[in-house]
Structures are given as structure tokens and as C-alpha cells.
Amino acid sequence: MIKVSGLTKRYGEHRALNQVSFHIKKGEVVGLLGPNGAGKSTLLNILTGYIFANEGQVLVDGMDMMQSLIAVKRKIGFLPEKPPLYKDMTVKEYLLFVAELNGIAKKDRHQAMEKAAHHTGITHVIKRRIKNLSKGYCQRVGLSQALIGDKEILLLDEPTVGLDPKQIMDMRQLIQELSTTRTIIISSHILSEISVLCDSILLLNKGHMIAHEKVENMIKNALNIHQLILRLGLAGCDQETIIANIKCMEGVLDTYLVGTYESNTWDYSISVNKGYDIRTQLVALCHEKNYPLLMLQPTVLTLEEMFMKLTEEGGA
Numbered sequence: 001m002i003k004v005s006g007l008t009k010r011y012g013e014h015r016a017l018n019q020v021s022f023h024i025k026k027g028e029v030v031g032l033l034g035p036n037g038a039g040k041s042t043l044l045n046i047l048t049g050y051i052f053a054n055e056g057q058v059l060v061d062g063m064d065m066m067q068s069l070i071a072v073k074r075k076i077g078f079l080p081e082k083p084p085l086y087k088d089m090t091v092k093e094y095l096l097f098v099a100e101l102n103g104i105a106k107k108d109r110h111q112a113m114e115k116a117a118h119h120t121g122i123t124h125v126i127k128r129r130i131k132n133l134s135k136g137y138c139q140r141v142g143l144s145q146a147l148i149g150d151k152e153i154l155l156l157d158e159p160t161v162g163l164d165p166k167q168i169m170d171m172r173q174l175i176q177e178l179s180t181t182r183t184i185i186i187s188s189h190i191l192s193e194i195s196v197l198c199d200s201i202l203l204l205n206k207g208h209m210i211a212h213e214k215v216e217n218m219i220k221n222a223l224n225i226h227q228l229i230l231r232l233g234l235a236g237c238d239q240e241t242i243i244a245n246i247k248c249m250e251g252v253l254d255t256y257l258v259g260t261y262e263s264n265t266w267d268y269s270i271s272v273n274k275g276y277d278i279r280t281q282l283v284a285l286c287h288e289k290n291y292p293l294l295m296l297q298p299t300v301l302t303l304e305e306m307f308m309k310l311t312e313e314g315g316a
């Protein structure tokens with residue numbers, strides 16, 4: 001449904017996107033993740049046709065975005081982080097206006113407005129002024145404007161930001177309902193939200209795409225890495241040598257200094273491939289090198305830690 005190849009966007013010398021390629025199938029719900037400045041908004045803005053890339057190609061349903069911009073735009077609905085609402089209008093006036101902007105014939109606008117309002121459950125407030133609605137309802141109005149014109153693809157930028165817990169649950173349920181018949185990309189910082197709503201995760205970091213994985217694989221990968229926290233007393237320990245000694249053990253993926261959680265101690269995080277239990281070796285190493293071993297605690301990598309691992313320096 002959406003095929004992106006070699007997309008690069010430069011702002012002056014800075015590359016906000018660097019050779020990004022991915023393929024999203026019809027009906028897929030994709031979570032767009034990445035730390036601040038990763039390029040998420042830039043990517044969404046290119047996919048909505050709001051800005052253009054310097055290099056690369058976007059195909060939507062087989063149509064080249066550059067060559068068939070209007071036809072592509074007709075397929076894509078966009079809910080920006082701050083929906084473009086005219087607060088003095090009633091919901092009905094606003095949605096009719098959006099229908100007009102979408103090029104819908106006058107005789108069909110009313111029906112398009114009603115359909116979108118029905119989808120998002122705001123039919124009972126269409127006569128109210130937008131400025132008098134709660135944030136949750138404003139977000140629903142924003143979603144309705146994205147749906148007007150039976151859009152096949154929805155791009156949702158941080159759709160639950162600023163909502164209270166009840167509104168968040170309602171919004172998620174709404175997105176789940178819409179996802180049964182649409183292709184959706186959701187940009188979010190909330191990993192639990194992405195793992196509930198999405199089929200796959202597209203992870204960006206500093207303009208590079210570093211993963212496009214099914215959510216279940218991402219979780220499985222996280223579970224496949226075991227993590228140990230090793231606490232050593234300071235006496236006679238050279239941190240770099242300790243890290244080097246641990247890193248050369250079989251099965252160890254990474255080791256780094258976490259910090260101090262108890263006076264005169266250092267905690268080290270050790271990631272180990274599933275199937276390896278290096279605890280006995282670690283105890284032997286500490287004994288041999290006289291490292292004061294104070295704690296050795298296994299933990300499981302959460303999706304958040306997996307995300308941190310992939311987006312940290314050199315994580316790709």
C-alpha cells in the first residue's frame with residue numbers, strides 16, 4: 001500500500017531523513033517510533049504531501065506521490081498532533097468545510113460529514129461549538145476531519161497526547177475499530193500503546209530507519225536477551241578492564257556501566273543471548289580478579305529497554 005524507497009530529506013546540511021526505505025501492506029497498522037529529532041514528523045509530512053523529499057520515491061497504492069499528488073492525497077487522512085480546528089465553528093460547520101476542502105461535491109458533503117462523525121462517535125455534539133468541547137472530543141473531531149472522504153490510509157501523529165486516561169482508552173478503542181478497514185501509521189512515544197494497537201514497529205533514529213519489525217518479533221527479541229545487573233565494590237577495580245573482561249565471555253552481547261545505586265559501588269548491565277547462563281563464570285571471574293562482588297541480579301529486557309538499546313549510539 002505504501003512503498004518508500006531511499007527517502008532523504010535535507011534541511012540545509014542536516015539530513016532529517018537518510019535513505020529511508022520500507023513497505024507497508026494494505027491493512028497494516030504501523031507504529032512509528034523514535035526519540036526526539038529522529039525524523040518522524042518529517043516522514044509524516046512527506047507522506048501527507050505537505051513537504052517533499054530531496055531524494056527517493058513514495059508509492060501509494062502503486063501511484064508515485066510526485067506524479068499523482070492529488071490522487072494520493074485523496075487516499076490519505078492526517079491527524080496532526082495539534083488538529084487544525086476552527087474553534088468558533090460548530091463541529092458540523094467545520095466538517096462540512098473540510099469536506100469542501102477535500103473537493104467533495106456540495107450535494108455529498110452532508111453525508112460525508114455525517115459518516116465521519118458517526119465513525120468517531122460525535123454525532124450528538126455536531127451542533128456544539130468546537131471551543132466548548134473537551135480535549136477528548138476535540139481529538140475525535142480532528143480524527144473525523146482525517147476520515148472525511150473515506151480515506152484508506154490514516155496518519156496519526158501522537159493521537160493520545162494530552163488526553164486523560166478515560167479519553168486515552170476511548171481513543172485507542174476508536175483507532176482499533178478504524179484499523180479493521182484501513183492502513184494506519186501511528187507516531188507515538190508510548191511503547192505500550194504501540195504494542196497494543198500496532199502490527200509492526202518502524203523505528204527511526206537520527207534520520208535512519210533502524211528496524212521495521214512485527215511487534216510480536218520485537219517483544220520476542222526483547223525476551224530473547226537476558227540482562228544481568230552486576231554490582232561491584234570499588235576497591236581495586238578498573239572499570240574499563242572489568243567491562244573488557246566481561247565482554248569477551250561467550251554469549252555476552254553488551255556490557256556497560258549503569259551508575260551508582262549504593263555508595264562505593266558501581267552497577268554494570270550485561271546483556272546475554274538466551275541460552276547462555278554466565279553467572280557461574282562471572283562469580284569465578286570476580287574471585288580470580290578480586291572484584292568485590294556484592295550483587296548479581298537477572299532481569300528481563302522490557303520493550304522500552306529494547307527501544308533504548310536500538311536507538312542508543314551505534315545501536316543500529
Ligand SMILES: Nc1ncnc2c1ncn2[C@@H]1O[C@H](COP(=O)(O)OP(=O)(O)OP(=O)(O)O)[C@@H](O)[C@H]1O
Binds near residue numbers: 034042
Ligand atoms: N523546518 C526545519 N528546518 C530545519 N531543521 C528541521 C526542520 N524540521 C525538522 N528539522 C530537524 O530535522 C530533524 C528531524 O525532525 P523531526 O521533527 O522530523 O523529528 P521527530 O522525530 O518528529 O522529533 P519529535 O519527536 O521531537 O517531534 C531534527 O533534527 C529537526 O531539528
